[in-house]
Amino acid sequence: MRLNRTYKLKDIASIIHARIIGSPDQVVTGLNEIHRVEAGDIVFVDHPKYYAKALSSDATTILIDKEVECPPGKALMVSDNPFRDYNILVSWFKPAVYSAKSVSDSAKVGLNTHIMPGVYLGNDVIIGDNCIIHPNVVIYNDCIIGDNVIIHAGSIIGADAFYYQRKPDKFNKMISCGRVIIKDDVEIGALCTIDRGVSADTIIGKGTKIDNHVQVGHDTVIGERCLFAAHVGISGMVIIEDDVTLWGQVGVPSNLLIGKGAIVLGQSGLTGSLEGRKTYFGSPAIEAREKMKELVLVKGIPALIERLKKLEKGV
Amino acid sequence: MRLNRTYKLKDIASIIHARIIGSPDQVVTGLNEIHRVEAGDIVFVDHPKYYAKALSSDATTILIDKEVECPPGKALMVSDNPFRDYNILVSWFKPAVYSAKSVSDSAKVGLNTHIMPGVYLGNDVIIGDNCIIHPNVVIYNDCIIGDNVIIHAGSIIGADAFYYQRKPDKFNKMISCGRVIIKDDVEIGALCTIDRGVSADTIIGKGTKIDNHVQVGHDTVIGERCLFAAHVGISGMVIIEDDVTLWGQVGVPSNLLIGKGAIVLGQSGLTGSLEGRKTYFGSPAIEAREKMKELVLVKGIPALIERLKKLEKGV
Amino acid sequence: MRLNRTYKLKDIASIIHARIIGSPDQVVTGLNEIHRVEAGDIVFVDHPKYYAKALSSDATTILIDKEVECPPGKALMVSDNPFRDYNILVSWFKPAVYSAKSVSDSAKVGLNTHIMPGVYLGNDVIIGDNCIIHPNVVIYNDCIIGDNVIIHAGSIIGADAFYYQRKPDKFNKMISCGRVIIKDDVEIGALCTIDRGVSADTIIGKGTKIDNHVQVGHDTVIGERCLFAAHVGISGMVIIEDDVTLWGQVGVPSNLLIGKGAIVLGQSGLTGSLEGRKTYFGSPAIEAREKMKELVLVKGIPALIERLKKLEKGV
Numbered sequence: 001m002r003l004n005r006t007y008k009l010k011d012i013a014s015i016i017h018a019r020i021i022g023s024p025d026q027v028v029t030g031l032n033e034i035h036r037v038e039a040g041d042i043v044f045v046d047h048p049k050y051y052a053k054a055l056s057s058d059a060t061t062i063l064i065d066k067e068v069e070c071p072p073g074k075a076l077m078v079s080d081n082p083f084r085d086y087n088i089l090v091s092w093f094k095p096a097v098y099s100a101k102s103v104s105d106s107a108k109v110g111l112n113t114h115i116m117p118g119v120y121l122g123n124d125v126i127i128g129d130n131c132i133i134h135p136n137v138v139i140y141n142d143c144i145i146g147d148n149v150i151i152h153a154g155s156i157i158g159a160d161a162f163y164y165q166r167k168p169d170k171f172n173k174m175i176s177c178g179r180v181i182i183k184d185d186v187e188i189g190a191l192c193t194i195d196r197g198v199s200a201d202t203i204i205g206k207g208t209k210i211d212n213h214v215q216v217g218h219d220t221v222i223g224e225r226c227l228f229a230a231h232v233g234i235s236g237m238v239i240i241e242d243d244v245t246l247w248g249q250v251g252v253p254s255n256l257l258i259g260k261g262a263i264v265l266g267q268s269g270l271t272g273s274l275e276g277r278k279t280y281f282g283s284p285a286i287e288a289r290e291k292m293k294e295l296v297l298v299k300g301i302p303a304l305i306e307r308l309k310k311l312e313k314g315v
Numbered sequence: 316m317r318l319n320r321t322y323k324l325k326d327i328a329s330i331i332h333a334r335i336i337g338s339p340d341q342v343v344t345g346l347n348e349i350h351r352v353e354a355g356d357i358v359f360v361d362h363p364k365y366y367a368k369a370l371s372s373d374a375t376t377i378l379i380d381k382e383v384e385c386p387p388g389k390a391l392m393v394s395d396n397p398f399r400d401y402n403i404l405v406s407w408f409k410p411a412v413y414s415a416k417s418v419s420d421s422a423k424v425g426l427n428t429h430i431m432p433g434v435y436l437g438n439d440v441i442i443g444d445n446c447i448i449h450p451n452v453v454i455y456n457d458c459i460i461g462d463n464v465i466i467h468a469g470s471i472i473g474a475d476a477f478y479y480q481r482k483p484d485k486f487n488k489m490i491s492c493g494r495v496i497i498k499d500d501v502e503i504g505a506l507c508t509i510d511r512g513v514s515a516d517t518i519i520g521k522g523t524k525i526d527n528h529v530q531v532g533h534d535t536v537i538g539e540r541c542l543f544a545a546h547v548g549i550s551g552m553v554i555i556e557d558d559v560t561l562w563g564q565v566g567v568p569s570n571l572l573i574g575k576g577a578i579v580l581g582q583s584g585l586t587g588s589l590e591g592r593k594t595y596f597g598s599p600a601i602e603a604r605e606k607m608k609e610l611v612l613v614k615g616i617p618a619l620i621e622r623l624k625k626l627e628k629g630v
Numbered sequence: 631m632r633l634n635r636t637y638k639l640k641d642i643a644s645i646i647h648a649r650i651i652g653s654p655d656q657v658v659t660g661l662n663e664i665h666r667v668e669a670g671d672i673v674f675v676d677h678p679k680y681y682a683k684a685l686s687s688d689a690t691t692i693l694i695d696k697e698v699e700c701p702p703g704k705a706l707m708v709s710d711n712p713f714r715d716y717n718i719l720v721s722w723f724k725p726a727v728y729s730a731k732s733v734s735d736s737a738k739v740g741l742n743t744h745i746m747p748g749v750y751l752g753n754d755v756i757i758g759d760n761c762i763i764h765p766n767v768v769i770y771n772d773c774i775i776g777d778n779v780i781i782h783a784g785s786i787i788g789a790d791a792f793y794y795q796r797k798p799d800k801f802n803k804m805i806s807c808g809r810v811i812i813k814d815d816v817e818i819g820a821l822c823t824i825d826r827g828v829s830a831d832t833i834i835g836k837g838t839k840i841d842n843h844v845q846v847g848h849d850t851v852i853g854e855r856c857l858f859a860a861h862v863g864i865s866g867m868v869i870i871e872d873d874v875t876l877w878g879q880v881g882v883p884s885n886l887l888i889g890k891g892a893i894v895l896g897q898s899g900l901t902g903s904l905e906g907r908k909t910y911f912g913s914p915a916i917e918a919r920e921k922m923k924e925l926v927l928v929k930g931i932p933a934l935i936e937r938l939k940k941l942e943k944g945v
Contacts, residue, residue: 098447102432117732117750118766120432120450120468132728134789135750135768136433138450138468138505152789153750153768154821156505159449159467162526162544170522170540173502187803190768190786190823191469193505193527193545207800211792212823212845213863215527215545225800229792230823230845231863231881233528233546233563248863249881249899251546251564251581266881267899267913269564269582283582283598283913284610295914297616301927301934304616304623308934311626311941413762417747435747435765435783451748453765453783453820471820474764474782477841477859485837485855488817506784508820508842508860528821530842530860548843548861548878566861566879566896584879584897598897598913599925612931619931619938626941 001177001199002030003093009061012042013077015092016085021067022075028061031089031177035237035255036200036219042089044082063089083165087175090199094177098141099123110147122158128184140196146184152212155192157182161218161236163198174198178219183207189214195236205242217254229266241276251283316492316514317345318408324376327357328392330407331400336382337390343376346404346492350552350570351515351534357404359397378404398480402490405514409492413456414438425462437473443499455511461499467527470507472497476533476551478513489513493534498522504529504545513551520557532569544581556591566598631807631829632660633723639691642672643707645722646715651697652705658691661719661807665867665885666830666849672719674712693719713795717805720829724807728771729753740777752788758814770826776814782842785822787812791848791866793828804828808849813837819844819860828866835872847884859896871906881913 010024029040034050037043037059044063045054054062061075063082070076079085099105099122107121110129115121118136125139128147133139137151140158151157158180164171178197182204188194189212194202197219204216205224214228217236224242228234232246235254244258247266252258259276269283281288325339344355349365352358352374359378360369369377376390378397385391394400414420414437422436425444430436433451440454443462448454452466455473466472473495479486493512497519503509504527509517512534519531520539529543532551539557543549547561550569559573562581567573574591584598596603640654659670664680667673667689674693675684684692691705693712700706709715729735729752737751740759745751748766755769758777763769767781770788781787788810794801808827812834818824819842824832827849834846835854844858847866854872858864862876865884874888877896882888889906899913911918 098429098431100432102450114728116728117730118433118451118748118768134770135732136451136469136748136766136784138433140449140468150790153770153786154451154469154506154766154784156468156527159505159527160465162504162524164524164542170500171524171542185800189792190789190825191506191784191821195505195527209792209794209801212786212789212825213528213546213843217545227794227801229863229865230847231546231861233544235544235563248865248883249564249879253563253581266883267582267897294613294616298613298924298928301616301924301931304619304934307623307627308937308941311623312937413744413746415747417765433748433766451766451784453748455764455783469766469784469821471783471842474820474842475780477819477839479839479857485815486839486857506821510820510842528843528861532860546861548859550859550878564879568878568896582897609928609931613928616931619934622938622942626938 001032001090001094003028006040009075009077012061012089016063016077016079016088018063018077018079018085020075020077022070024075026061026075031086031093032059032199033174033219034059036197042077042086044086046082083172083174087173090175090177096141096175097123104141116153134190140180143180143182143196145182146186146206148185149182150187151182152188152190152192154190155188155194157188157194158196159193161195161198163218163236176218178202180204183224186210189230192216198236211248223260244276316347316405316409318343321355324390324392327376327404331378331392331394331403333378333392333394333400335390335392337385339390341376341390346401346408347374347514348489348534349374351512357392357401359401361397398487398489402488405490405492411456411490412438419456431468449505455495458495458497458511460497461501461521463500464497465502466497467503467505467507469505470503470509472503472509473511474508476510476513478533478551491533493517495519498539501525507531510551526563538575559591631662631720631724633658636670639705639707642691642719646693646707646709646718648693648707648709648715650705650707652700654705656691656705661716661723662689662829663804663849664689666827672707672716674716676712713802713804717802720805720807726771726805727753734771746783764820770810773810773812773826775812776816776836778815779812780817781812782818782820782822784820785818785824787818787824788826789823791825791828793848793866806848808832810834813854816840822846825866841878853890874906 007028009026032041041059042061043059063077103121104123107125113131116135120138122141127145131149134153143158160176163174180202183206185207188210192214194216195218203221208226210228211230213231215233220238222240227245229248231249234252239257241260243261245263249267251269257273261277263279265281268285271284279288282291322343324341347356356374357376358374378392418436419438422440428446431450435453437456442460446464449468458473475491478489495517498521500522503525507529509531510533518536523541525543526545528546530548535553537555542560544563546564549567554572556575558576560578564582566584572588576592578594580596583600586599594603597606637658639656662671671689672691673689693707733751734753737755743761746765750768752771757775761779764783773788790806793804810832813836815837818840822844824846825848833851838856840858841860843861845863850868852870857875859878861879864882869887871890873891875893879897881899887903891907893909895911898915901914909918912921
């Protein structure tokens with residue numbers, strides 16, 4: 001999340017009563033979680049396992065639960081609970097204010113765009129020209145839709161990330177302050193969900209076509225001209241390059257990359273990133289021709305047993 | 316379903332013109348299907364295969380299609396069509412009256428709870444404090460939502476059970492009179508369905524977090540602090556204990572139990588109950604490490620064939 | 631799609647400025663894509679691979695991108711872009727005009743049918759008697775619902791087909807002009823999608839019962855008394871005969887046939903048509919008992935390895 005203007009670290013630290021190590025005048029321009037940080041960002045870390053990653057990331061301010069040595073050019077904010085304080089900062093800079101009207105006064109709708117009955121457009125939603133937003137679609141705050149986009153009935157754009165901090169007795173919700181950005185010429189089927197980013201953006205690339213009941217998780221970035229069939233489930237923080245085809249009911253766990261032009265056959269489940277321009281099948285998904293060989297091998301086991309029997313009998 | 320007061324059996328039997336075997340003054344306090352019966356309940360049975368189960372259950376009145384010996388302390392109602400007559404009783408005591416207003420006059424909403432545009436709240440719905448019910452959520456009659464609950468846009472709470480009596484020429488619908496109860500601190504994603512119980516309650520335990528497109532069937536009871544990822548499908552009459560994690564697209568058939576702390580990896584499909592504190596994978600799901608071994612074994616078949624060839628050649 | 635009256639070919643050709651080969655007075659009564667054509671129809675073809683199929687189909691007018699010999703009794707319209715011109719004709723005869731009112735003035739609703747709050751009924755929708763259309767259901771233009779039908783909350787009937795012409799730089803959308811027809815006594819769960827036909831009808835047969843989150847693709851024809859559990863995904867142009875049971879999360883690709891009385895177990899994925907009156911399992915789906923044998927064979931591999939070791943040692 002970009003802040004509305006540039007802040008000095010001392011102004012930010014005072015909000016959460018954190019102690020500063022480094023320059024109190026360090027420039028702060030945004031907040032992000034670790035996968036998306038850039039210079040000017042605050043990132044938080046609350047486990048020694050991830051200290052090094054956070055300290056060496058592009059983030060220039062680290063909200064941390066221990067006094068450690070401050071890398072040159074960076075600054076630390078020390079807090080007894082960085083997760084809680086990160087959420088406080090998110091809520092401070094981006095309070096979750098929901099429009100009580102079906103179409104928020106701050107939503108902007110382009111020329112020749114049809115907003116059908118029952119549609120909800122949250123605050124600061126922007127929709128381009130020549131779009132059709134079919135009945136009962138819900139678009140949460142801050143989402144941005146391009147031109148010539150069709151969203152079929154009942155789809156939900158911009159719901160919160162499924163993202164929690166696990167504690168022994170409960171899950172703490174990470175407050176989502178990211179957006180969904182849908183580029184031009186995208187068509188989204190009925191009853192799809194595209195979750196907002198935790199702190200960055202979930203993006204659907206130009207010309208991508210999505211069938212019904214598809215889930216796209218938070219901060220996932222999808223390329224151009226992809227084709228996703230019904231019931232595809234894509235987790236958060238996935239990168240899918242251009243021209244990728246996912247057939248029905250394919251499942252994609254978080255943090256993977258699918259290369260340009262890959263084709264994943266129906267019901268496959270990924271367990272790792274996939275190279276582009278190949279066809280995959282299975283759960284776990286492997287190259288489709290390898291999977292087909294395996295299916296044949298299994299069917300061949302009875303013949304192997306017969307051969308083994310012959311050898312055992314000394315025939 | 317609890318009745319609104321205590322009845323005598325003779326009052327109930329007269330509604331459906333059933334003949335009583337046993338005391339006409341037998342106390343009746345509820346109706347339930349066989350998996351959930353307790354003392355005071357009527358249960359129905361219409362197949363000799365299930366007579367013994369119904370007669371020996373905790374139900375104290377049995378609606379049955381044959382004159383059989385009445386167990387001591389119980390009573391029978393004899394009917395030519397117990398299924399039809401059970402439905403008549405359900406409709407008698409719990410007529411399906413739907414609110415024509417988006418928010419029923421009898422719905423109760425707690426303090427600091429946001430009901431967003433397009434939400435439907437049926438008759439006698441109760442929602443606690445500090446909840447957010449996002450746009451276009453539908454909550455059918457009688458459902459009860461705790462405090463600090465978030466339900467994302469488009470989710471449907473309390474639709475009818477998928478439960479029919481199969482006849483050669485049609486399916487007879489079992490009328491659902493149960494409820495959905497969602498405990499405190501639950502978050503439900505967008506476009507989820509939590510079906511009402513047939514005659515008892517579907518329950519989501521405290522602090523459980525559910526991602527988008529998840530289905531929870533009738534009468535299923537889910538523990539505390541569970542985590543279900545997108546597209547998980549849970550059938551009716553399942554018991555899921557506390558701290559269970561189901562990853563994306565997992566499928567759980569009816570009448571199973573998943574023990575405390577179990578983890579089921581993505582796309583797995585259960586075929587039986589699962590012990591707690593273990594990790595499972597596959598369709599059918601087995602312990603994940605066993606499944607991984609099997610995958611390795613299949614990949615090893617070509618090497619076995621080579622060894623077999625050598626033996627056959629007498630090398 | 632049937633046209634509103636009978637046309638002469640010369641009237642149609644003038645709309646798209648196509649050159650006629652054959653009789654300009656050829657009778658035209660409809661437009662259809664190749665899987666559903668009948669006499670009087672226009673069909674389009676834009677690839678030499680499919681010329682023969684189109685020319686020998688039941689369609690009596692072929693919209694084609696090359697001058698070829700005209701079969702006797704038929705006529706050709708030659709166009710540099712048959713796909714574009716087919717879409718122009720569809721839009722000409724069936725302009726996509728959406729009702730801005732929640733319930734279109736041209737929608738017809740039968741006796742004793744409940745249309746709940748938040749329901750959208752498009753133009754020319756017809757709903758029979760004794761139905762319940764639960765809150766926030768969306769029924770697009772032209773769909774026809776029979777008597778005694780229940781549609782649970784949030785389901786979407788008649789969204790566009792997921793059907794595009796793939797070009798190197800984009801997908802061209804095929805305009806859907808077909809309908810959805812739901813016969814008597816059908817129950818559809820919450821959050822289901824039944825897509826309209828591209829040019830013909832998607833049909834759900836009498837007495838079929840469908841659980842939540844089910845997808846039925848364009849032009850698919852489903853028989854009577856079928857039972858589909860939650861998250862079943864059925865593609866376009868599938869034929870499912872009577873009394874078929876598909877358990878949860880089953881996937882059915884396009885252009886297949888499932889025979890009468892077939893049962894497909896949970897999470898199975900079809901790769902071909904299935905004979906009736908058998909039970910199937912697996913992804914790819916095979917007869918369930920064969921699949922069970924395969925699972926046993928894989929578990930038996932370690933024993934095979936032991937036997938092989940013994941032989942190798944010469945024991």
